[in-house]
Amino acid sequence: MAGCAQSHMRLILSRMRREPDLRGYAVTHPSGPLIPPQAAGWHQLIYAVSGVLVVDTAEGRWTLPRHRALWVPAGVAHRLRVVHRSALRILYAGERARLLPAGCRVLDVPPLLRELVVHLVEHAPMSLDEPRHARLVAVLQDLLVELPADAALLLPAPVDTRAMAATELVTDLDVAAVCRRVGVGRRTLERLFLAETGMSIGQWRRRRRMLDAVAHLAGGLPVADVALRVGYTTPSAFSAAFRTELGMSPSRWQPS
Structure with a gap:
């Protein structure tokens, strides 16, 4: 015992x-x-x-x-x-x-x-x-x-310092301007993005804009306001791009 x-x-x-x-x-x-x-x-x-x-x-x-x-x-x-x-x-x-x-x-x-x-x-x-x-x-x-x-809902991050610098600019400037600011040729920059993120520069920029849009939508902003914030002139163009990227309409991400 x-x-x-x-x-x-x-x-x-x-x-x-x-x-x-x-x-x-x-x-x-x-x-x-x-x-x-x-x-x-x-x-x-x-x-x-x-x-x-x-x-x-x-x-x-x-x-x-x-x-x-x-x-x-x-x-x-x-x-x-x-x-x-x-x-x-x-x-x-x-x-x-x-x-x-x-x-x-x-x-x-x-x-x-x-x-x-x-x-x-x-x-x-x-x-x-x-x-x-x-x-x-x-x-x-x-x-x-x-x-x-x-x-x-993941925005992949490149590792190369030139590609990293480009990510800070590419949502506001066209690719040619980004290349001039970073000091690298477009072909090289495209190759870096594809190798390190699995996306072209254009695809990466679109994903960045759509994920920024998700945050704004989930915070309660109207679709029309979010469209302008992420660079689209019309809500219809934004909604089409959003659905293509994320597979659902912007309104699905707004608070219920």
Whole structure:
């Protein structure tokens, strides 16, 4: 009996010393840079219940309206910026609660997943040693692995310094002017963009404009105003380009 009691006590002490498997972070933040808690070895599921987030990684820039979340594996450096006042929820998952494979990905957040993420953040920390917690985490994982990634919300980032400089200019200047400012030939610049982003300069510029448009639309601006902001003279031309790039009408991204 004494041996069983000692064994039970060792198990309790082991659980007390062990890190939780899930932590949560919640904050409502105005527009501007945001630096949430960072911890080595923790994966992150970043989600804005309301508002719009932009997340920069070495891979590129991810735009997150309120019905999208970003999975960031442990060790991936990233920066957050709030575009419109946002209610941010982050789930930090330890290695035992690894929810998705390697690689950043944007995921759709249907209503059930939204409520579960909010619930888990509110009730964290959680441990897989607790059966109730383990069941909730298992449901979360089941929901996440079934969701397709939305690659259209990524703006790939080039690495070459000339291409990087061009990204700061290409939305406001034509390609010839960009080449003169950067000091590189058009053919070379096109080759760099295609090799490092998988897009031509024109495709990259269109994606940049459409993702800027997503942020404005999700913030509640009318379609006509957004069209002018991203360089289109008519809402109809903007809507056609938007649908071609992102596969749905601009109004689908506005707050309900």
